[in-house]
Structures are given as structure tokens and as C-alpha cells.
Amino acid sequence: MKKSVTIKDVAAYTGLSVGTVSMALNGSERIAQKTKKYVAMAADELGFRKNPFARSLSTKKSRIIGCIVPDITNQFYGEMVGHLQKELVERDYGLIVGFANEDRNQEARLISQFIDRGVDGIISVPVTDTKHDISQIRTLYEDSFPIVFISAYYKDIPYYTVMADLEDGMYQITASFLKKGYKNMAFVFGDLNLIPSSERLNGVKRAYAAAGIEFDPSNIFQASGVTYLAGYSTVVNYTGHNKPDVIFAINDIMAMGIISALRAKGMRIPEDIKVAGFDDISNAAFLETPLTTVSQSIELMCRETVTLLLNRLEGKNTFSGIKKIQTTVIIRESAY
Amino acid sequence: MKKSVTIKDVAAYTGLSVGTVSMALNGSERIAQKTKKYVAMAADELGFRKNPFARSLSTKKSRIIGCIVPDITNQFYGEMVGHLQKELVERDYGLIVGFANEDRNQEARLISQFIDRGVDGIISVPVTDTKHDISQIRTLYEDSFPIVFISAYYKDIPYYTVMADLEDGMYQITASFLKKGYKNMAFVFGDLNLIPSSERLNGVKRAYAAAGIEFDPSNIFQASGVTYLAGYSTVVNYTGHNKPDVIFAINDIMAMGIISALRAKGMRIPEDIKVAGFDDISNAAFLETPLTTVSQSIELMCRETVTLLLNRLEGKNTFSGIKKIQTTVIIRESAY
């Protein structure tokens, strides 16, 4: 590491004062055009780079956003992080990441680490498990620390959230299958206390109610998680007698696990049994049996989330509730 | 945002000097035990949090590491980022991420952004495409900026790299199939100029040579990328007449795409054709047809990489060449 060129060196080189150089570099109105150009050239010539720490110390801004997702191995969250990063980089922000493994304590630790690192704001996929202590989040909210939620929210803190309209998505897809005449449908969700499950379930119930059909709660299966393996295991460990017409998984990854296990049992998809996912991850269309699913536009969600957060950072006043993003049912071969 | 408590407040509260408080909080040897305890309590009571910018300005360290991977959507890199994050967090470092999309220019931009953000070091999966300008990397190397490479390296800059022993892995798996009597094997790789492809190819050739069998280069297929879709398309678009006994994909994701396309063409795996991947991503074992593959221990690679980087940061002198991590062939149903 060669010793670094500071703004002082640029000032000395140009014969201007440090303040002028600083303002020139920041494009201040009060500096003459030609001075700005001159300073820019000199800075370039000397290879000057702003020291981010000094800048941050003075401005109290780091232009770094912290982001917490449950599990980066899940392609859905992979795509989410990818889009968030893209949106942020475009606006000259950096993204620092953490993975909470669906554990509220880890999420809490990450949040406080991020704050200690001086992030300007946080985007989190909250761990909405109701069993856990949420006071940290409440305090942040009360201090109006810029944290926004994506893809879920805390029941008690339904603010600054961007998520897909899960209930409506599930309503649509359930209704469409009810209309086709299928009634015996199984729903493999994760922990039903979590918002993402309970919202979907509401959609399901609403669809049955709208169709005037009674909903049998024994068709809800609570898997050990929302992963490929959880889907796989749920099918493998199922000892019941009921063979549903359609199985709905809480997400595509889980649907893939379910399909895999069903096939291993010798069933054909969609002939013997239909399977639908949720999310429309990028290769859902290219699976051996292209997957019927409900698309949440991750890209749109991420863009809205970043916009919401940055608007808050800039002090613009923003929508503070739960913004729901429209979903779309996509019928593919796995459940024609 | 309530106004923050500074070290000065703690000093005033305890009646000690700022210097003492700072050293006490940093656990300096020169401060009396009881003073440290006293200061810690006071700091706690006042809710003092160190300002990271001031700290960094003074120490010239941010405890943030930048990490660049080609594509976060690929589960292999998802797992990689997950492990890197875990290793770093354990050592109280933060991880800031960027995605290069296999594009050297994007990588370059990210690297310089990271440096401007004041990262202490960089971990990159390099885009080893030889067509592109690599002078930035060379300069970094010459300035001995702490950058380490994972999973690949630049041909001209074979330093500070941790990667799986791709050549040996491919040698092993190829040899094992040659031994079983299969000779007509196809290899679907990405751009052959890239290290990850060329190393594997060397392994293949070495295995054929060792078995005394001539290798037919027309069995190498260069796909348009290394994604699920690239694998899928390669099979779909194949118009040749040759039906190989075994298809080796450059990675598991691609193997999945290949299997999917083969099945769509009515072939049975492994009866009609065998398929093997590479990486052993976490659900490779749970696919409909569990996947034969070569396991690279991502976790071990990540740990070695982080250790290497942090040792460099601490000025310890470290191994500076290419550290190869042992791979393991895993035979599963897709290619019994």
C-alpha cells in the first residue's frame, strides 16, 4: 500500500484551500465551473481517492445498506439479493449481507452488527416467528431507524414493508383449480404461525368459501421447513391414505422436492398427481416438468423496497404501511 | 435517531480521560483491570456504541471484506457466499457483496468500488476470460493489496488462490468410468479458455491417456454458459447422431438442466444415458435421480480462503500460490 493522496495534497498542488477542493469535488454550486474542472484534473493527476471513513465521519453516512435474508442457498433469496444489489449499486450504495437461517436471534445479532458497522439502513426479510422477542425491532421503529421489510412483516409492526400479495396469489390459483373441478387439494406449508403461511392459507380459505365448498383443514401439511429437503421429506414420511389431486407447495424449491419424492414413489406428474409451487424462480420454467406456480415479481419487489428505503433516507415522506405487489398465476405442465 | 453517546461522554461520566476510556474499551494491557470493568459498565449504562467511522479513520481498517461472485442465483455460489459470510462474521468482519455476471468489466468496477468503500480486503471468484484486460489486478498484486481468489485464478497471476483440485477431480471420475468400460463420453463445459474448463479438460485427457485410450476432442461441447439453461439448451439444440454413454457437465446445475432436457426427449437416466455433475451442491443427493458428482468441499475452501486473507491482513506471511483442495467422487443413481 503506497501512502495515500489526501485532499490536502490536492489543495497544495492547486494552490486552493482544502475547503474549496472539497466543495469542488462534491460539485457544490458555490464553486466556479473552471475551478471545479481544474480541481478534477489535479485530483485525477495525483490519483486522489476520497477517504470513505473521513467522509462518513463527517457526513454520518456510509452509503452502505445491510440486508438480511433467511437462507442464501434458496434460489429465491439468491435472486432477491442479486436484484437488491443491482438496484443499490445503480444508486451508488453498497450492500452488506447477512443470513439469519430463519432464526430471530441471529437476525437480531445481525441487525445490531450492521448498525455498529454504520449502515445507513437495513432491508430485512423478517423472521416472523411469533415465539421470539421483537422488542429490538420495535425500538428501531420507534427511533425511526430506517429499516424496511421485504417479503414478510412482523405482525405487531406492520410498517415499511414490501411484499407480494400472497393471499391474493393463493386465492387465484386455488380458485382456478376449484373451478376445474378439483376439490381434494393438499397444501404443504411451513410453520403456520408465520405470516407467509398464514396469508396464503387465508387465500385458500377464501377461495373455498367463494366456491361454496367446505375446506378440510386436514389437507394442510406443516413441513419441517420450506426447503427442497423439507418438501421431499414431507412426501416420503407421509403415511396417510389420501391421494390428493393437486399438491400446493409454499414455494418452488419445496415443490421440486415434492415432485422428486413423488416420482421416486412411482407417480407421474401431472397424470397421477399435480404439483404447484409459488415464486416462479428463474428455472421453474425449465424443470423437467415445467412448474405451475404463482409469480412474485422479485425484481419489482426489490425495486420498490430500495426506493422506499432510499426515500426514507432522504427524508422524503413515504408510504409507511404494507405495500403489496401483484402476483400472477402461471400454469405450466406440472399442473395442467 | 437520538443523538449518540460518544467516548467523551463516557470519559466525563467516569471522570477518566478520553484516551483511557478508549484504551480500556479496547482491552489494552496498560489499563488496570478494575478501570476496564468500570469503563465497561459506564459505557453500557450510557448506551455507548463506538462510532465505526471515527475508528476506521484512525485505524485505517474497516473490518469489512468485499466479495465478488459471478452469479448469486447459482446455488453453488449461494453456498459459497453463505460460508464466507459465516466464517467472516465469526471473526467479526462484515461481508459486502457484488455480482460480476461473468463479466470482467463488472468485476473491475466492483473491485474499485469496494476499494473506494474502504474494504480491508477482497475475495473474488475471478472472471478468467483471457480476452479481457487484467492490468487492474496486476496493479493490485504489485501494490500487495490484499485480494485473494477463490475457485479460479488468472493465468498470469497465479497467486493467493484457493480452489478445488478440478483437474484431479475430473481425472478421478473419468478414470472410474473408463475402468467400467465406458468410452463414449461427452463433456459439456463452458468457455474452454476459462481455467475451470481447461483444468477439468486436462484431467479428462490425463485419464484417457492413463487408460491408453485415445480421446476424441469432438466429445467436448462448449455450452453458452454454465447455467441450468445452458445445459438444457445444449441438449435440446444438439442435432448430432452420437449418443454417448455418459455426459459430464461442468457443474451440478448444468447437469440438472441436461437431465431435464434428456428426459423431455424421452430418455431414461441412468438406463439410457448416464449424467454426472460437479460440485455436489446441497440438494444433489435429493434430486429425483440423485446425482453422481464430484464434491468440492465449499465449506473447507471458504474457510481456507478466509484464513488466507485474514492472515495477509494481519501481516503474517502466508502461502502465496494456488492452494488446491482435495475433491471426492460421489457416485449416485444418475450414473451408477
Add this chain to the structure above:
DNA sequence: ACATTGAGTTGAAACGGTTCAATTTTACGA
């Protein structure tokens, strides 16, 4: 010729820590 205005620039005070030479306090042996 002279006040007035406004554009452009300066200089010093933050920002909140770390570091270390200098100084003070403490502990111990004679």
C-alpha cells in the same frame, strides 16, 4: 467615485475515535 450586491474562496471548527510520549500514581525493598 462609492456603496451595494453577489459570486467565489478561505480557514477553522467539527466529526469521534486511537495512539503514545510525558506525567502521575502506586507498590515495594532497603
Add this chain to the structure above:
DNA sequence: TCGTAAAATTGAACCGTTTCAACTCAATGT
């Protein structure tokens, strides 16, 4: 009780920016 060495603490310099009140200076109107 005193002298001295070791331990603990102090205080000021420093890190590299931003910010803004005060200042300079040229242009303008009268």
C-alpha cells in the same frame, strides 16, 4: 520513611473529510 521502578493515566496530536461564517473581490448601479 524514602527512592525507585513499574503500572496507570493523561492530554494533545492525528486521521481526512465537510461545512459554514467570514472574508475578498469584481461587477453593477447611481
